[in-house]
Amino acid sequence: MTTVIADTTISSPVPDALTPENVLKNVFGYDEFREGQGDVIHHVCHGGDALVLLPTGGGKSMCYQIPALIRAGTGIVVSPLISLMQDQVEQLKALGVKAAYLNSTLSQEDQASISEQMVSNQLDLLYVSPERLLQFGFQQTLRTTEVALFAIDEAHCVSHWGHDFRHDYRALGQIKARFPDIPVIGLTATADIATQSDILTQLQLNDPLVYKGSFDRPNIRYRVMSKYKAFEQVVTYVKQQEGSGIIYCNSRAKVDDLHAKLFKQGFRCAAYHAGMDADERELVQRQFLNDKIDIVVATVAFGMGINKSNVRYVVHHDVPRSVESYYQETGRAGRDGLESEAMLLFDEKDAARVRQWIEQGEQADRNAIELQKFAAMEAFSEAQTCRRQVLLNYFSQFSDSACGNCDICLDPPTMIDGLVISQKVLSCILRLSQQASTQYLIDVLRGKQLKRLQEAGHHQLSTYGIGKDKSDSYWHNMINQLIHKGLIRVDITANAALRLTEAARPVLKGEVAVQLAVPRLEFKPDKKAKQAPANYDRTLFMRLKHLRKVLAEENEVPPYVVFSDATLVDMAAKLPTTRDTMLDVSGVGQTKLSRYGDAFMQLINDYIHREQ
Numbered sequence: 242m243t244t245v246i247a248d249t250t251i252s253s254p255v256p257d258a259l260t261p262e263n264v265l266k267n268v269f270g271y272d273e274f275r276e277g278q279g280d281v282i283h284h285v286c287h288g289g290d291a292l293v294l295l296p297t298g299g300g301k302s303m304c305y306q307i308p309a310l311i312r313a314g315t316g317i318v319v320s321p322l323i324s325l326m327q328d329q330v331e332q333l334k335a336l337g338v339k340a341a342y343l344n345s346t347l348s349q350e351d352q353a354s355i356s357e358q359m360v361s362n363q364l365d366l367l368y369v370s371p372e373r374l375l376q377f378g379f380q381q382t383l384r385t386t387e388v389a390l391f392a393i394d395e396a397h398c399v400s401h402w403g404h405d406f407r408h409d410y411r412a413l414g415q416i417k418a419r420f421p422d423i424p425v426i427g428l429t430a431t432a433d434i435a436t437q438s439d440i441l442t443q444l445q446l447n448d449p450l451v452y453k454g455s456f457d458r459p460n461i462r463y464r465v466m467s468k469y470k471a472f473e474q475v476v477t478y479v480k481q482q483e484g485s486g487i488i489y490c491n492s493r494a495k496v497d498d499l500h501a502k503l504f505k506q507g508f509r510c511a512a513y514h515a516g517m518d519a520d521e522r523e524l525v526q527r528q529f530l531n532d533k534i535d536i537v538v539a540t541v542a543f544g545m546g547i548n549k550s551n552v553r554y555v556v557h558h559d560v561p562r563s564v565e566s567y568y569q570e571t572g573r574a575g576r577d578g579l580e581s582e583a584m585l586l587f588d589e590k591d592a593a594r595v596r597q598w599i600e601q602g603e604q605a606d607r608n609a610i611e612l613q614k615f616a617a618m619e620a621f622s623e624a625q626t627c628r629r630q631v632l633l634n635y636f637s638q639f640s641d642s643a644c645g646n647c648d649i650c651l652d653p654p655t656m657i658d659g660l661v662i663s664q665k666v667l668s669c670i671l672r673l674s675q676q677a678s679t680q681y682l683i684d685v686l687r688g689k690q691l692k693r694l695q696e697a698g699h700h701q702l703s704t705y706g707i708g709k710d711k712s713d714s715y716w717h718n719m720i721n722q723l724i725h726k727g728l729i730r731v732d733i734t735a736n737a738a739l740r741l742t743e744a745a746r747p748v749l750k751g752e753v754a755v756q757l758a759v760p761r762l763e764f765k766p767d768k769k770a771k772q773a774p775a776n777y778d779r780t781l782f783m784r785l786k787h788l789r790k791v792l793a794e795e796n797e798v799p800p801y802v803v804f805s806d807a808t809l810v811d812m813a814a815k816l817p818t819t820r821d822t823m824l825d826v827s828g829v830g831q832t833k834l835s836r837y838g839d840a841f842m843q844l845i846n847d848y849i850h851r852e853q
Contacts, residue, residue: 259310259311260311261274261279261282261283261286261311262274262279264307264310264311265303265307266830267831268307268310268336268338268831268832269303269336269828269830270824270828270829270833271827271828272825272827274300274303275300277452277454278300278304280450280452281293281304281426281450281452282303282304282307282308284450285304285308285390285424286307286308286311286312288422289424289448289449290417290425290426290446290447290448291426291446291450291451291452292396292426292427292428292437292440292444292446292449292451292452293427293428293429293452294429294430294437294451294452294453294454294456296430296455296456296458296568296572297458297568297569297572297576298458298572298575298576298577298578299430299454301394301428301430302428304426305318305390305392305426305428306333306338308389308390309365309366309389309390309392310338310365312389312424313362313387314362314386314387314388314389315359315362315364315365315366315367315386315387315388315389316365316366316367316388316389316391316392317367317369317389317390317391317392318366318367318368318369318391318392318394319370319371319374319392319394319413320342320368320370320394320395321370321394321395323342323344323345323346324523324526325394325548326342326344326368326369326370327342328530329342329548330342330366330368331799332548333365335802335803335832335836336832336833337831337832338366339364340366340367340368341358341364341367341368342355342367342369343355343367343368343369343373344370355367356382359382359386360382360386362386362387370409371409372409374413374416375412375415383420388423389423390423390424390425390426391420391424391426392425392426393410393413393425393426393428393444394428395428395429396410396427396428396429396432397429397431397432397436397440397565398410399411399413399427399439399440399444400432400436400440400443401439401610402433402435402436402439402610402733402734405565405566406607411443413444414443414445416444417446418445421447425446427446430456430568430569430572431565431566431569431636432565432636433565433635433636433637433733434637435733435734437451437453455633456568456632456636456638457629457633457638458571458572458575459644459646460575460578460579460580461572461574461575461581461582461583461646462580462581462582462583462646462647463571463583463585463628463629463632463646463647463648464582464583464584464585464648465585465586465587465622465628465648466584466585466586466587467586468586468587468588468591471558472502475488475499475558475586476503476506478584479503479554479556482553482554482582483553484553484554485532485549485553486536486537486555486556486574487537487539487544487554487570487573487574488536488537488538488556488558489539489540489555489558489561489570490538490539490559491540491558491559491560491595492540492559493515493516493540495558495559496512496513496514496538496539496540497514499538499558500538503536503538508535508536509533509534510534510535510536510537511528511529511538512537512539513525513526513537513538513539513542514539514540514543515540522542522543525537526543529549530799531793531794532790532799541561541570544569544570544573549576549799549801550576550577550801550805550806551576551579551801551805551806552573552574552576552581553574553575553580553581553582554574554581554582554583555571555573555582555583556584556585556586557571557583557584557585557586558586559586559591559595560585560587560588560592560595560618560619560622561618562595562599562611562614562615562618563611564614564617564621564632564635566618567585567618568632577801577805577806577807578807579806579810585622587622587623592615592619592622595615596612596615599611609736610733612737613731613733614733616679616731616737617731620721620725621635623718623721624649624722625649625654625718625722625758625759626643626649626722626726626758627643627644627647627649627650628644628648628649629643629644629646629647630642630725630726634724634726634727641726654758655758655759656756656759657757657758658754658755658756659719659722659756660748660754662719662757663719663723663728663755663757664748664749665686665704665707666686666716666719666720666723667723667728667729667741667745667749668704668749669702669704669707670682670739670740672703672704673685673699673702675739675740675741676738677738677739678736678737678738679720679731679737679739680713682716682720683708683713683716683717683720685702685704685705686705686706686707686708686709686716687706687709687713687716688700688705688708688709719757720739722757726744726755727742727744728741728742728744728755729741776814777810777811777813777814778813778814779813781812781813781845781848782809782813785809785812785813785841785844785845786800786806786809788840788841788844789803789804792837792840796836803837804829804837804841805828807827807828808826808827808828808829811826811827812826812845816845816849817842817845818842818845818846819842820834820838820842823838823841823842
C-alpha cells in the first residue's frame, strides 16, 4: 500500500490574504460558495461550532477544509473508513494542501513522522479514525499541538437513531469537554429530525450554527422497476448506460453470482465485499477510480470511501434497509453535477426477507428503529407520487412540487380527488390520540373484529369501519401517500406512532384540495426525461478526457483527481487558451493550473485552429 505523507515540498497555493473567498478561488478554483457554505465557513473560522447537513456532493468537505487552511494549526478530521481518508488526502494533495492520514496501514516509522509534522505545525489537515482520536497517547500529543478545529465526518454515526450507528463514534462528545476552546464541526448527508437532535446532544456542541441545506440532487433521475427477471433487467439497463456504475446487492453470494454472470457477458466489471481480502478490495477500488473497469458489483461495504465524481448510475439489485442508506448510496452517482441515474429493482419477497433479518437482530430497541426505517424505504419503493418528493419529505424538506425527473413524473399514475379519503385517515389518527401505528390504524378503518381493538374501546369510534370496502394494501398505499405529502409524520421515538402535521389542519376542515394516485396494479417501464442539450463541444470534451487519462497515468492518480468531468465540460464550453481564462473554469485553482494547465490549453488551442 502506498504510504501517504504530506508533501511539504510543494509551495502552498493558500494566498497571503487569508479570507475564505480567496482560499476558495486560489486553492479549489471556484468563484463563489454554494448556498450556506460561506456562512458555515465564516462561523467556524471565527471559532464557532457547527452541524452541517448537506447531500453527498453538496460541498460538506470544504466547510472544514477552508477553515483549517485559514485558522492557525492543524485541522483534525475524524473519518470512519481508511479508504475515505486516503481518497480525501489524495485529492487535497493534488490541490497543493499539506494533508495526511494516520491509521493502521502505515508503519510505525511513518506514523511517527506524521505525528512529528503535526506537532511542528507542518500539516493543514490530518485524518484519523474515532478510535485513534480517543487513544490516550494521541490525546496527549494533541495537547502539545496547535489544533485548528475538529471535524466529525459522517456524524450520523454518533446517534442511536442514525441508520449507521457506531459505538466508537458515541464517545466523541468527550472532545468538546477536553478541548472546549477549539471549534467542532459535525457533518452528515443523512439525518432525520431525531438523528439531528441526538447528534447535537452527543457532540456537546456549544451554541452551534446548524445549517441544513437542500437534500435535493436534481441531476439524479430516480427510477424503480418491479423485479421479475433481475439479471436480464440489469443487463438491459446497463447496456443503455454510459460511463461508470455501481450495482448494490444485499449479500456476498449475490455479488459473486451477479459479477460472474456479467463478466461472462463481456462487461468490464469486478466484485467487492467484506469477504474478500484487503489487497483484492484495494485493487478493485483502484481499478474503478482509474477507469480500468466500468462496473463494481458490491455490498454496502463499497462506496463510502469512493469520491469518484463521474459515476453515472447506481443500481440497487435489492432493496436497501433504510431511506438514509438508499440516499447515501444513490448519492455516489453524479457528484460532478452531470446527469445521472438511480435504479432500484423492488420485489415484495426481498422486502419480507429484509424485515425478517431485522427482526432477528439481538437488540430489541434497535430492531424497532430499523423496522420503522425499512418501512419508510418500502413506502418509497411503492410510491405513487413523485419519488424526489418522498425522499425530500423524509428528511423534513417538504415539497409540493413534482420534480419532472423520476419514473412517476415521466409516466404519471392516474390521479383522483383524495379529500374524503384523506379526511377519513386523518380524523381516525386524531381519534386514536395520534398514538397508533399504521397497521393499527388500518385495522380500525377496516372495522376488524380484533380483541385488542375491543379491549381499547376503539370499536366504538366513529371512524371504526369507515374504510371496510378497501383492502389493507389499499390503505397502506394511501397512508404512505399522505406521509409523502407531508400531512402525516411517523414518530420513530414513539413506537412508530402516526402524528398529524400542521398541513393536515386545512385538509380536515376541507379548505384545500388533495390529489391522490390510484394504486398501480401493473408495472409500466418509464420513459427517458427530455434533457436540454448542454452548450459545449462534445468532440473537444472527449479529447480532453483522453488527455486527462494520459496525465493521470503519468502522475499515478485517478483521472477525476486531475479534473472532474464537470470541469472538462466547462473547458469545452469556454475554450480557455490563457492562464487567466483557464482560471475562470470551474474547478481550476492555482496548483492545478501550474500542474496541468499548459497541456490542456495547448490541446484547446490546437483544436480551435484545426477547426479553422
